[in-house]
Amino acid sequence: MEDLLLEIDNIDYKATANNVKNFLENKLPCILRLANSSPASLASPVISDMPVNRGGGNHSEEKMVKYVAARAIIDGVSRAIAHCSQTSSHILKERYVAGMENWQIIETMYCERATYYKLRDKAYNEFADCLELQQGCPDLHVYKN
Template identity: 30%
Template sequence: MELSSLFPVVDERATAKKVKKFFEKDFERLLRLADEQTSFFRSPNYDGMPKSPSTINGQEESAIKYITSDTAKAKSILKDIDVAINHCSKTNQIILFYRYIEFWPDWRVAQKVKYSTTRYNELKIAALVEFAERLCVQENRIDLREIQKASS
């Protein structure tokens, strides 16, 4: 049995384009609505050791009840973005974090992952697709994938 019969086939280039647009247009707005900075996001974990999830203390829980629904929704989406990035493969985490959270230019991220520009561009598309696939299974179910049309 082929996986394509179970799962939709993703148009990688179209998905990558849609995710880039999401980071360029919607991400900044989400940060503003949530009243957060990019420091909200965890940098990629290099030591290979698992991290325990942070817990919310009683005061934070009380404060959450009083925030507006828009703010709460934006914070929830930012949390989904953080989880999706940190569940990606290590190289993809680095690409996504430094390019779209820290806003490094592509050439600098390519140097960080130690790949040529051509290979980096291929890896960036793969990172954006993996992010889209991981984001759509998070709590808010934001689906940035572009599904290929079935050929008749």
């Protein structure tokens, strides 16, 4: 218990938000392509952890392992978004599932630009908290030295 509290105290929230943003904008699209999936698959969690055979192509073991790992991360991302607070979930879904730009989300939320970016960084940190506990998913937290 004490170790968990020390770990939480050592999280660099600004760096974690940047790390999550990098993951969602740069790494997740590649993971989606590896799993023959689209951002729409992030909208709701998939119940089954079993891989789906999409047919075609070379079915070597290495490719299947990559596919299963990518599917696990996609399912974890979906569950993590679903477990965030309502506001954070809304921001993440609009940006990374619906593909809206930040300025468009600001307009839908009827808030000031500065307020939105604070809420977005909070959403990124909530996402990191939720993703860490998903099977097969990375810990996106950045810790202070």
